[in-house]
Amino acid sequence: MKIIDGGICAAKGYKASGVHCGIRKNRTKRDLSLIYSEKRATAAAVYTTNLVKGATLSVTKRHLEDGFAQAVICNSGNANTCNENGIEIAEQMSKLTADALNISENDIVVASTGVIGQPLDITPIKDGIPDLVKTLSNDGSADASEGIMTTDTVKKEIAVEFTVGGKVCHIGGIAKGSGMIHPNMATMLVFITSDVAISKEMLKKALSSDITNTFNMVSIDGDTSTNDMVTVLANGVAGNPEITKEDGDYEIFMQALNTVTVNLCRMIASDGEGATKLLECKVDTAKSKAIAKTVAKSVICSSLLKAAMFGADANWGRVLCAIGYSGADVDINKVDVSFKSKAGEVKVCKNGAGIPFSEDEAKTVLLEKEIEILVSLNDGKDTATAWGCDLTYDYVKINGDYRT
């Protein structure tokens, strides 16, 4: 398996585009994106668990009930959430897209991200769709990834190439992370494309299983958004024998999917609001997977630790503290902690107590942009990883600025 360029268009049979249609005032920022598969694809999605849900989520959910889709339409600048006519607008977006592509409305994935509680005017979308369709291209991944950004500072694209049943296959993905806009709501959107032939049942299984170890392990600030959605389309253009059960081919597909999703998780976390550092908490030797995950998430969510990482402060007490209140059944007296980056590794805690370490060395390790917080529970064999970012002045600035 190798990582390649091309994002969502690396998978065969997909085109994408992104335009500025006018939802945003800034005319240099694309705000409407389209992904199109030349062949109807099996499709699966997972949605936010927030009780407050964007209107687009209900419409997409209905459209994916049959397990198929052929296109994704997504706007940024307005989340179309908590609006009285939200469903109606989401349905109009779908219908306009379907008509322009000459496909079934039921094969459209529709998504919105941005402001909540403000009516979304369909006019700019209606006006933008012809342009979107006209500019669909095999090189369109970057434009599409820009069109879904809110306050993301970088585009998030990834693709992998691998072999299934002797056929060269691909999975590509784009994402927008936790960014706020005026007046705002954090939202994670991920759109994944593949040319693998895989049944809708197995695709659903693969996605549902993968996200428990990937997107569900990312935390920017502990807030779960109303519009989070991860979708995957698989159009079978690669020509491999269709994956219909949990065999070796399915395993290969799962590994490729995981490579895509883990990379997107890292991109989302490192571009968290105001973030200067990517934090990765890797827990090993846990008694169970559940314990490993609970501990990893608790550490990555600690505001105290996040602020310490911003300050490049090897404050292992905060790691131990976060493990202690995680609710996981852990023997604190067995816990080892170390901080690691490309500058080296510093062991800071052994058997639940501090050990002498060089503060200079620790600072050198923590001044890097990507920090691993390694936690060994010494109590079993399970592992888990969670991704997050540091807590910075800019996070407060972005989220505390006057909305008006």
Place this chain on the structure above:
Amino acid sequence: MKIIDGGICAAKGYKASGVHCGIRKNRTKRDLSLIYSEKRATAAAVYTTNLVKGATLSVTKRHLEDGFAQAVICNSGNANTCNENGIEIAEQMSKLTADALNISENDIVVASTGVIGQPLDITPIKDGIPDLVKTLSNDGSADASEGIMTTDTVKKEIAVEFTVGGKVCHIGGIAKGSGMIHPNMATMLVFITSDVAISKEMLKKALSSDITNTFNMVSIDGDTSTNDMVTVLANGVAGNPEITKEDGDYEIFMQALNTVTVNLCRMIASDGEGATKLLECKVDTAKSKAIAKTVAKSVICSSLLKAAMFGADANWGRVLCAIGYSGADVDINKVDVSFKSKAGEVKVCKNGAGIPFSEDEAKTVLLEKEIEILVSLNDGKDTATAWGCDLTYDYVKINGDYRT
């Protein structure tokens, strides 16, 4: 019932003191406090649920097994947590205090707050105790409250006067809030004194019941410290008929205790690290108490909302979002939200959707120092309140500064 001066010494039969013994380098800051009851008192305590526990907590727990205590010794500057000889040091602190006061070691409540993972030298404590005992006074509450502070910016004292069985009674309290020290660990410590006669069983019941609606509803940053402890002593000097069951007198005691604890909660929250505002989330018309509490805590813990409050931004979408991901069984379409302060009240959300409001008026309301976030679930009769503070640049600064 009326609020009076005097803090922990407002209750009859109590003396207190606070000195600088040398744990802290800053010679102008007291770092060792003593509270002494002239009569052995019934006593109860609640402790942090963090699996990482300060050594003093185990020693205090053992001493309070019989339900009695007569003195409290507490140092700041070092939490005596995650140290190999922690228990030994805590026992020495107890013994030195008991010997100096000529009381049983088993009647000592011992507490520490400050740095974790650094050995606590008993020498300054040993040297300071004679001074502490010598300066015990009926006016010592302020000194004692200073001696337990870490980065708290204000002393936290309160007392109430009320009548039980025809006798004038008192409850006083001091607290230290979530503050960090160099290198740090947030800790909440609360010491409450009363001259009421109440059995140890009823005292324990009163405290355990009260904290579920008070200290357990305070959040500064979602991190639960290793050394949190709330203790109450009741020495019976007021001469009321001993409270031994849940009768009217118990109700009066409970109300007085609640007045003390709610006031301390508000003081702790408004002096949260870097805080510029006290946030109070009041939830009403909930289907159950549990739902009301879950919703109130979720709102008060949202980093996004906390940052918005810092910016005086009436971002009701973040309130709704936090309710939505709280996990509580809530009908979002029934939820009303408003922001209130002494400058007025602005309704911002009705039936789960935004309603027009004046941004100017909202800003005026939110520029105040004490903000109420009012949430009506319109689904029942239960209520709950949670306390917190805004998320500010200073929080990041205090917690992100280089430890070294």
